[in-house]
Structures are given as structure tokens and as C-alpha cells.
Amino acid sequence: xxxxxxxxxxxxxxxxxxxxxxxxxxxxxxxxxxxxxxxxxxxxxxxxxxxxxxxxxxxxxxxxxxxxxxxxxxxxxxxxxxxxxxxxxxxxxxxxxxxxxxxxxxxxxxxxxxxxxxxxxxxxxxxxxxxxxxxxxxxxxxxxxxxxxxxxxxxxxxxxxxxxxxxxxxxxxxxxxxxxxxxxxxxxxxxxxxxxxxxxxxxxxxxxxxxxxxxxxxxxxxxxxxxxxxxxxxxxxxxxxxxxxxxxxxxxxxxxxxxxxxxxxxxxxxxxxxxxxxxxxxxxxxxxxxxxxxxxxxxxxxxxxxxxxxxxxxxxxxxxxxxxxxxxxxxxxxxxxxxxxxxxxxxxxxxxxxxxxxxxxxxxxxxxxxxxxxxxxxxxxxxxxxxxxxxxxxxxxxxxxxxxxxxxxxxxxxxxxxxxxxxxxxxxxxxxxxxxxxxxxxxxxxxxxxxxxxxxxxxxxxxxxxxxxxxxxxxxxxxxxxxxxxxxxxxxxxxxxxxxxxxxxxxxxxxxxxxxxxxxxxxxxxxxxxxxxxxxxxxxxxxxxxxxxxxxxxxxxxxxxxxxxxxxxx
Amino acid sequence: xxxxxxxxxxxxxxxxxxxxxxxxxxxxxxxxxxxxxxxxxxxxxxxxxxxxxxxxxxxxxxxxxxxxxxxxxxxxxxxxxxxxxxxxxxxxxxxxxxxxxxxxxxxxxxxxxxxxxxxxxxxxxxxxxxxxxxxxxxxxxxxxxxxxxxxxxxxxxxxxxxxxxxxxxxxxxxxxxxxxxxxxxxxxxxxxxxxxxxxxxxxxxxxxxxxxxxxxxxxxxxxxxxxxxxxxxxxxxxxxxxxxxxxxxxxxxxxxxxxxxxxxxxxxxxxxxxx
Numbered sequence: 066x067x068x069x070x071x072x073x074x075x076x077x078x079x080x081x082x083x084x085x086x087x088x089x090x091x092x093x094x095x096x097x098x099x100x101x102x103x104x105x106x107x108x109x110x111x112x113x114x115x116x117x118x119x120x121x122x123x124x125x126x127x128x129x130x131x132x133x134x135x136x137x138x139x140x141x142x143x144x145x146x147x148x149x150x151x152x153x154x155x156x157x158x159x160x161x162x163x164x165x166x167x168x169x170x171x172x173x174x175x176x177x178x179x180x181x182x183x184x185x186x187x188x189x190x191x192x193x194x195x196x197x198x199x200x201x202x203x204x205x206x207x208x209x210x211x212x213x214x215x216x217x218x219x220x221x222x223x224x225x226x227x228x229x230x231x232x233x234x235x236x237x238x239x240x241x242x243x244x245x246x247x248x249x250x251x252x253x254x255x256x257x258x259x260x261x262x263x264x265x266x267x268x269x270x271x272x273x274x275x276x277x278x279x280x281x282x283x284x285x286x287x288x289x290x291x292x293x294x295x296x297x298x299x300x301x302x303x304x305x306x307x308x309x310x311x312x313x314x315x316x317x318x319x320x321x322x323x324x325x326x327x328x329x330x331x332x333x334x335x336x337x338x339x340x341x342x343x344x345x346x347x348x349x350x351x352x353x354x355x356x357x358x359x360x361x362x363x364x365x366x367x368x369x370x371x372x373x374x375x376x377x378x379x380x381x382x383x384x385x386x387x388x389x390x391x392x393x394x395x396x397x398x399x400x401x402x403x404x405x406x407x408x409x410x411x412x413x414x415x416x417x418x419x420x421x422x423x424x425x426x427x428x429x430x431x432x433x434x435x436x437x438x439x440x441x442x443x444x445x446x447x448x449x450x451x452x453x454x455x456x457x458x459x460x461x462x463x464x465x466x467x468x469x470x471x472x473x474x475x476x477x478x479x480x481x482x483x484x485x486x487x488x489x490x491x492x493x494x495x496x497x498x499x500x501x502x503x504x505x506x507x508x509x510x511x512x513x514x515x516x517x518x519x520x521x522x523x524x525x526x527x528x529x530x531x532x533x534x535x536x537x538x539x540x541x542x543x544x545x546x547x548x549x550x551x552x553x554x555x556x557x558x559x560x561x562x563x564x565x566x567x568x569x570x571x572x573x574x575x576x577x578x579x580x581x582x583x584x585x586x587x588x589x590x591x592x593x594x595x596x597x598x599x600x601x602x603x604x605x606x607x608x609x610x611x612x613x614x615x616x617x618x619x620x621x622x623x624x625x626x627x628x629x630x631x632x633x634x635x
Numbered sequence: 636x637x638x639x640x641x642x643x644x645x646x647x648x649x650x651x652x653x654x655x656x657x658x659x660x661x662x663x664x665x666x667x668x669x670x671x672x673x674x675x676x677x678x679x680x681x682x683x684x685x686x687x688x689x690x691x692x693x694x695x696x697x698x699x700x701x702x703x704x705x706x707x708x709x710x711x712x713x714x715x716x717x718x719x720x721x722x723x724x725x726x727x728x729x730x731x732x733x734x735x736x737x738x739x740x741x742x743x744x745x746x747x748x749x750x751x752x753x754x755x756x757x758x759x760x761x762x763x764x765x766x767x768x769x770x771x772x773x774x775x776x777x778x779x780x781x782x783x784x785x786x787x788x789x790x791x792x793x794x795x796x797x798x799x800x801x802x803x804x805x806x807x808x809x810x811x812x813x814x815x816x817x818x819x820x821x822x823x824x825x826x827x828x829x830x831x832x833x834x835x836x837x838x839x840x841x842x843x844x845x846x847x848x849x850x851x852x853x854x855x856x857x858x859x860x861x862x863x864x865x866x867x868x869x870x871x872x873x874x875x876x877x878x879x880x881x882x883x884x885x886x887x888x889x890x891x892x893x894x895x896x897x898x899x900x901x902x903x904x905x906x907x908x909x910x
Contacts, residue, residue: 121858121859124858125854125855125858146858146859150858150859150860150861151861155859157852157855157859159852162849162853162856163852163853163855165796165856165857165860165862166775166871167774167775167799168775171775171871171872174871175857175860176860176861177869177871178868178869178870179860179861179864179868180861180864181865181867181869182869183869184869184871184873187871188871209802209803223860224860227860227861418816418817438813438816438817439816439817439819441817442818442819446817447814449814451845453841453844454810454811454814454845455811455814455815456840456841456844457815457836457840457841458840467818467819468818471818471819471821472819515818516818
């Protein structure tokens with residue numbers, strides 16, 4: 066009994082403003098030293114579960130709790146949020162926004178300050194935690210000076226300082242580049258081994274979390290726990306697909322090749338995966354059967370950039386160095402690389418939001434440099450990552466019409482063009498709705514629509530699917546694919562290796578202001594050197610190919626993509 | 636764009652003073668500058684204030700934006716005062732000395748010039764000190780010392796947070812404005828002032844909405860880490876008062892005393908060389 070940290074008994078919850086409960090009769094026990102992954106699509110109740118465990122419910126979010134939630138044997142609603150926070154340490158999703166202190170040291174000390182720990186003792190504790198997390202060199206740095214990985218370590222340190230018995234990670238991988246995400250998972254693993262505390266990770270990116278072993282996966286759907294079992298058992302079942310959670314890519318490949326997945330094969334980790342000779346043979350023949358010749362590259366450049374350089378005036382830092390790249394008409398291209406590698410700067414310079422210090426940009430054969438930001442927008446549309454940063458009107462119709470009205474287009478033409486764009490985006494029925502009634506994914510659609518209405522030949526999207534679950538991801542991406550089929554060139558800035566593989570024809574890899582690779586996604590994600598330099602992650606298909614003795618890993622990945630595009634997605 | 640209004644970390648004696656000391660000094664100093672129109676004291680305050688910049692290792696470049704802003708305001712203010720009451724100086728000093736042999740309603744008088752000179756000096760006596768305060772006061776340490784002089788810690792912390800988020804909000808504003816410009820919102824000088832003001836609202840709405848969601852996250856993050864648990868809290872950045880703190884406060888208090896004494900001697904807030 067002593068080592069049970071959290072126990073749900075028939076736990077249900079309904080938010081005050083909502084008509085239906087978010088959680089129904091859930092039972093779950095988390096013991097000391099356990100590592101549990103809670104997965105499920107958006108809206109399945111996993112975040113609500115997190116809020117219940119860390120006390121945000123009922124102390125910050127009001128609603129009705131049914132059943133019982135015991136934290137170390139005590140009913141949580143009889144405790145205070147502060148009692149709970151000494152047992153449960155929470156690392157929130159957005160490590161940027163939860164950075165409370167001005168500097169790393171202050172942020173690490175924040176909980177201690179609130180507990181009235183005396184200054185000298187506090188400084189020692191901060192030193193100790195900083196040393197463990199390898200942050201002692203940056204103690205005086207502000208959050209903006211840290212890398213994504215360092216920020217995450219600070220958030221972990223902030224809860225570590227108060228010696229909790231359960232770490233709760235709410236979507237720790239959102240906003241991280243693939244390599245940093247990988248080290249975040251390693252960090253969580255080490256943290257647990259060092260402290261012996263229990264760990265709950267809430268995340269829908271299963272494959273990335275399984276980089277290090279977990280004891281159990283709790284799968285949720287529609288407010289209920291639908292499965293609570295070992296990863297091996299879960300992955301061998303069909304439950305993930307039923308709930309709309311993406312399974313690891315190598316398992317998808319195995320299934321395409323006709324290999325049946327059983328728990329004894331240890332499907333949870335590619336490293337431990339056991340394949341029989343027959344299985345390997347099936348995979349090899351899948352590869353041979355689906356091998357294709359190289360596809361012809363599209364003809365005619367739409368955007369042509371030559372020797373482009375850019376230096377920020379304020380910092381005098383050169384963020385783009387001698388960039389030359391061509392993007393053809395009708396292409397769907399991914400731009401990848403670490404934060405700060407120059408991806409966003411590149412798109413801003415192309416859109417005219419920043420002025421290049423040297424180089425040429427031509428678009429459809431015309432010199433782009435004389436065009437103002439507003440004029441360029443009629444050719445190249447830019448969609449920001451966070452739709453909330455782009456929406457300035459109350460109603461959907463007005464939001465989409467905004468750009469046209471600002472350009473003085475007559476009102477009857479505005480109506481016609483807006484309705485057409487809304488139609489394409491599947492928003493026509495909602496045209497008279499207020500934007501506040503929309504979900505995140507729908508808002509994203511509105512922002513894409515409001516750019517689309519200007520009829521650009523090319524669209525640049527910054528992280529089009531960040532923070533989206535598999536279902537929404539597929540919707541947004543299929544929608545972009547549709548636009549692409551209509552002839553609009555799509556450029557996506559992304560950290561998502563799946564997105565790149567599945568939807569981009571080609572990827573342009575940025576590193577430290579330069580383009581270090583410009584080739585097919587299959588080639589990029591199987592090239593260890595590029596992967597490492599650009600903080601990407603090799604696709605697991607690459608390792609699967611190695612496991613089955615396929616030398617041409619890039620070819621194997623390519624045939625997987627081609628197979629999927631032709632047979633699974635239409 | 637950056638350093639609009641924001642702490643600049645450097646090593647200097649002024650940076651090392653506690654935030655409370657600087658706040659008290661700021662009050663004393665502004666009070667001294669506000670009460671008097673005595674040219675002699677204003678000159679002393681202006682020179683002293685500007686002389687403190689190198690001591691605090693703040694360069695002109697760091698505060699250029701705010702300086703330009705105040706300068707424009709100052710010029711506007713001076714012109715308006717002259718236009719609306721060209722005889723204010725005469726009324727105050729009780730004499731009327733026309734200059735350049737001109738006469739009439741708008742004719743320049745020595746008294747008016749002298750009054751406006753004092754007026755301008757007042758700006759120079761206060762603004763540099765305010766800028767210096769903002770640039771050399773670490774928000775967290777400031778919060779700690781506000782709390783020390785009796786302000787409740789949740790208020791103190793809010794002040795620090797607000798200061799800390801200024802650069803973030805500036806950055807966000809910049810990004811949102813770029814995206815809106817791409818959609819056709821005209822913010823450059825090509826558009827009229829009214830349409831530019833209208834366009835600014837297209838940026839403010841998303842800025843406010845996205846800030847609201849950040850506020851929710853940060854307040855959750857703070858509560859999850861026990862903010863508000865106890866009546867008191869300790870401060871990582873807290874500093875003890877040192878000798879220099881007391882010295883600075885005494886000097887500023889003396890300046891205020893000087894200002895009050897001069898007012899008494901002059902018989903009014905004005906120093907009158909025309910008698």
C-alpha cells in the first residue's frame with residue numbers, strides 16, 4: 066500500500082461549462098518506480114487526467130469529480146494544491162511559457178522560494194540540481210538564450226528541486242526538434258533511475274517515447290481507459306489504430322510486408338525486435354516488389370534564390386550564408402533543421418518581412434526585390450505556426466475577407482472569392498460562425514484559407530501540424546496535399562520526420578545558416594551525417610532495413626513511401 | 636526594437652544598489668526636480684543625472700529610442716506652450732523685456748525664454764534618471780526589495796513578471812505585425828495616420844489573445860510550484876543594504892532638501908533673475 070502513489074477508483078470528471086463528462090469511471094494505479102505512458106488522441110481526456118493528478122483540478126479548473134482519486138492514500142480533494150505539488154511534480158507542455166524566473170537559477174529556485182527556504186540553503190540546492198542537469202554553465206542566462214533542450218532541462222530541474230515522488234510530463238516532445246526530443250526521453254529515463262520516483266508521460270507520439278522502455282501504456286479514448294498493458298501487448302493489438310494513435314513506423318512497414326505482429330516479438334523496441342527468417346524474407350520481397358526508378362523532377366522554377374545572405378542588424382549575426390536553392394512549380398517541399406538554423410529567417414526574407422543583405426530572389430522569372438511585402442504576399446503566402454497569432458476578426462467570413470478588403474477589392478468580388486476559398490477549405494458551412502467556436506485545427510484551416518484567398522502560387526507554412534494528434538495531422542496534411550494537387554506549391558517548415566517522409570517530395574536541410582542537403586526525404590533521413598548535423602532523427606525504417614540486411618536503406622524507405630501513397634492514402 | 640524599456644545586465648556600482656534604494660532615490664529625485672523651477676538646482680540635477688550614465692555603464696545607444704521619444708515630445712510641448720501662452724514668463728517674473736525690438740502678442744520676451752529654458756531643464760533633470768533606473772534595475776531583485784519594503788509579494792512578483800515579459804511581447808508584436816503586413820495591413824509611412832492606427836488594432840487583437848493564453852499557462856505553472864502557499868516567501872535574488880545604498884539615499888534626500896530650501900529662499904518655486 067505504501068508504494069502506491071496515485072490511485073483512481075471509478076474516477077469521472079465533468080468540467081463546469083460542459084454538457085458531458087470528459088472522463089468516465091476510470092481505474093488506474095501508479096506505483097513507486099513505475100514508468101507509464103498515457104496516450105490517446107486529442108480530446109480523449111488525457112490532459113484532464115493530468116490536471117486531476119497534479120491538482121489543477123479542482124483547484125484551478127472547476128467541475129464535478131465522481132469516484133475517488135487517492136494521492137499517497139489521501140483523497141485529493143481534501144488536500145490543497147500545495148500538498149499535492151510536494152508529491153507530484155509537473156512539467157508542462159510548453160517549456161517556454163512555464164519559465165517563471167528571469168534566469169535559469171531563479172527558475173530552479175522558484176518552488177524553494179515559495180517554500181520559504183533560506184537563501185544560502187537555496188543557492189546550494191540550485192547548484193546541486195544544476196550540476197545534475199548540466200545547467201551550471203548557464204545559471205545566469207535568460208530563457209531566450211537557451212536551446213529547446215536546455216529549457217526543458219530547466220523545467221525538469223524546477224520540479225526536481227522539491228524532491229517529488231511522481232514526475233508528470235505533459236506532452237514533453239511538443240516543440241522539440243527530433244534530436245532534442247530523443248535526449249529528452251533519455252533524460253526522463255535517467256531521472257527516474259536516479260530518483261526512483263514514478264513517472265507518467267502524456268504524449269501521443271508513441272514511437273518517440275518508446276525510444277526508452279516504459280512499463281505500461283495506458284491508452285485512452287473518449288474519456289475512458291481502453292487499454293492498460295505492456296507496450297508489447299498493446300502494439301500487437303489493433304487498439305492503437307482504433308483510437309487514431311500512430312503506431313511506430315517500422316511496425317507499419319512490417320504490416321505492409323505481411324508480417325503478423327505478436328507480443329513475443331517485442332515490437333515495442335526496434336532494437337529488441339525479433340524477426341524470423343521468413344519475416345525478414347517478406348520484408349525483402351516487399352522492397353524488391355515496390356522498387357521503382359527515380360522520379361523525374363518537376364520542370365520550371367517558381368522560386369529561385371541565388372547567393373542569399375542575411376544579417377540581423379541588431380545582433381550583427383549572419384543567419385543566412387550564401388543560400389542558393391530552386392523550388393519548382395507544383396512541388397511539395399520540406400525545410401528542416403534545428404531551431405536557429407535559418408529556416409524561418411529564410412522564409413521571412415523570401416516573403417519580404419526581412420531585407421536580404423546580399424543575393425537575388427526571383428519568382429516566376431521576375432526579380433522579387435522590388436516587390437513590397439504586401440505585393441509579395443499575392444505570390445507567396447506565409448502561414449504562421451500559431452493560428453491565434455494571425456486571427457484578428459471575430460467572424461470567419463470577415464477574417465478570410467480581410468486581406469482582400471485591405472487591397473480594395475470590390476465587395477461583390479470579395480464575396481465570390483471568399484466563398485470559393487471557404488469551399489475549398491471545407492469551411493463554407495461555417496462561414497457565419499464566430500472563430501472562437503472553432504477547434505485549433507479548424508482555426509489553422511481558417512488562417513490557411515485567409516492566405517489562400519489571395520491566390521498565391523506558393524504557400525510557406527511554419528510547423529503546420531505542431532501539437533496535433535494523428536487524426537488532425539492527417540486532416541491538415543491531406544488538405545495541404547489537396548491544395549498541392551490544385552497546383553499550389555507548398556513549402557513546409559517542420560520538425561516532424563513523419564510529415565517529411567509522407568508528404569514532402571524533397572527536403573532542404575538547413576544548418577547554421579547554410580543549406581547542407583537538398584535531396585529526397587528518404588535520402589536525407591537515411592544519411593547519418595546529415596541527420597546528426599541537422600538534429601534530425603533517422604527514421605526507424607532505416608534501422609529496419611539494416612536489420613533485414615537491405616543495403617539500400619534510402620531505396621527501402623522510398624519504396625515504403627511510394628507504397629503508402631499509392632495503396633493507403635488516395 | 637529591443638531595449639525599448641528593459642533591464643540591461645552590466646557590472647556597475649549602480650547595478651549593485653538594491654532595487655528598493657533605487658526606487659526611493661527615484662522618488663526623492665523626481666520630487667526634488669518637480670518642486671523647483673530654480674535654474675541652478677535644475678542644472679545640477681541634469682548634469683548629475685547625465686553624469687550617472689557612464690557610472691552605470693549605460694550607453695546612449697541603449698536608450699536611444701526612449702531619448703528620441705522624449706525629445707520629440709519635448710519639442711512639441713515647448714512649441715505648444717509658446718503658442719498657447721507666450722506671456723506665461725512675463726506673468727511669473729513680473730517684468731516684460733521684449734527682445735529683438737519686436738512687440739505684439741507673439742513677440743519673444745526674455746522672461747518667456749527663461750521660463751521655457753527652465754521647463755526644458757526639468758525634462759533633462761528627470762528623464763535621464765528614470766531611464767537609468769529602468770536600465771539598471773533587475774526585475775527579480777526589484778521584486779525582492781519591493782517585498783522587503785512592505786509591498787505584498789504577489790504584487791511585487793507581478794511587477795517583475797510584467798517587466799520580464801516586455802521583451803517577449805515586443806518580439807511577438809514584431810512577428811504578428813509582419814504577418815499582418817503580408818496580408819496587406821499597411822503600417823509604413825505610406826498610409827495615413829488614421830489608417831495606421833486602425834491597422835494597429837489588427838495586430839493588437841491577436842497579441843492580446845495570445846498573451847491571455849500565456850497568462851493562463853504561467854499562472855498554472857506558478858501555482859503548481861506552490862506560489863501563494865505561504866504568507867511570506869524568500870528570494871533567490873534578495874540583496875542586503877550596503878553602505879552605498881544608504882549614501883545614495885542620503886544624497887537624494889539632500890537634493891530634495893535643497894530644492895525645498897531654495898523654494899523657501901526664493902519665496903516661490905521660481906528663481907527670478909529679472910528683479
